[in-house]
Amino acid sequence: MNPNQLTDQLALFLDVLETGSFSAASRRHPLTPSAVARRIDSLESAVGSQLFVRTTHAVRATPAGLAFAERARRIVEELRLARAEAVSLSSAPEGLIRVDAPAAFGRRHLAPVIADFLALYPGLDVHLHLIDSFVDMQGLNLGKVDLVLRTGQLADTRLVATPLASMMRIACASPDYLQRRGVPRGPVQLCEHDGVDWEGLAPQFAWRFELEGQMQLHRPSRIRMSANNAEALVFGALAGLGIAHLPTWLASEYLVRGELLPLFCESGLPKPESAGIYALRLEQQPNSRSRLLLEYLKTRFSPIPPWDLVLQTHLNRH
Numbered sequence: 001m002n003p004n005q006l007t008d009q010l011a012l013f014l015d016v017l018e019t020g021s022f023s024a025a026s027r028r029h030p031l032t033p034s035a036v037a038r039r040i041d042s043l044e045s046a047v048g049s050q051l052f053v054r055t056t057h058a059v060r061a062t063p064a065g066l067a068f069a070e071r072a073r074r075i076v077e078e079l080r081l082a083r084a085e086a087v088s089l090s091s092a093p094e095g096l097i098r099v100d101a102p103a104a105f106g107r108r109h110l111a112p113v114i115a116d117f118l119a120l121y122p123g124l125d126v127h128l129h130l131i132d133s134f135v136d137m138q139g140l141n142l143g144k145v146d147l148v149l150r151t152g153q154l155a156d157t158r159l160v161a162t163p164l165a166s167m168m169r170i171a172c173a174s175p176d177y178l179q180r181r182g183v184p185r186g187p188v189q190l191c192e193h194d195g196v197d198w199e200g201l202a203p204q205f206a207w208r209f210e211l212e213g214q215m216q217l218h219r220p221s222r223i224r225m226s227a228n229n230a231e232a233l234v235f236g237a238l239a240g241l242g243i244a245h246l247p248t249w250l251a252s253e254y255l256v257r258g259e260l261l262p263l264f265c266e267s268g269l270p271k272p273e274s275a276g277i278y279a280l281r282l283e284q285q286p287n288s289r290s291r292l293l294l295e296y297l298k299t300r301f302s303p304i305p306p307w308d309l310v311l312q313t314h315l316n317r318h
Helices: 003-019 022-026 033-047 063-090 103-120 175-181 187-192 230-238 248-257 288-301 306-317
Strands: 052-054 059-061 095-102 124-131 147-152 160-166 169-173 194-198 208-211 214-217 222-227 244-247 276-281
Touching (some): 003 033, 022 033, 059 063, 095 103, 095 288, 103 124, 103 147, 103 230, 103 248, 103 288, 124 288, 147 288, 160 288, 169 248, 187 208, 194 230, 222 230, 230 244, 230 248, 244 248, 276 288
Parallel strands (some): 095 147, 194 222
Antiparallel strands (some): 052 059, 160 276, 169 244, 208 214
């Protein structure tokens, strides 16, 4: 059955459900009441369950029919949206997409990808607003923009989230610091070291390491510098102030160049966190422009983010 036939069959079923009559439903379609009845019989045969109870006065849905109706409505709507999007994108897409993103991630990873995206779609424009701190953790600016990128745990279930990339965090320090203070053999020894850390509320998985099958909190005893900005923590680590526990999307380039050295990575990169990098939106169904950008971001950032691929290759060589 092609998509148009499926849509027509399900639409007919929903019309019978709504009107409670084969005759009334037939008036919405170029069919006779007997033809409607035959098509419902055919649908019931295909589904393998009785969807309606027929009487001389009305047609009533069975419990199975009511349950089937919920699915049918979704299928009809999804097919409608798919056709609309295909028509929209069959010609060159046009319009503006407004995106908010954390500044550090936006500069390093998002802006180059968006530039490539816009080269593919000359009719589209993107307004990228980079946020210096996580002031929009709950997507408060949605409504003014189409998408908000954020990292970490999702707190607001009212927002629709599209996963873009996994997240992992790695302990690291400058060669100078490790030469002066020594290399900790494991996370338990972090308490003997200096560190740089988030000001106030740290990310949920900061300074947490899997030991003996459990996540344990181990952190430096003295924090030489704290900041509310991710890039500031990198500068502190590069300056030799102490050990940092940084997301790989931020630290990867410095680790690959040897400006920071990874700790506790004898077996490779740590496992990804349960949190990740997401695009948030208000609408259950994004507009065709936003959906196009979302799909492009997913192809560039998953299943394994490029910064992690590069870092894993580097670790394997060393």
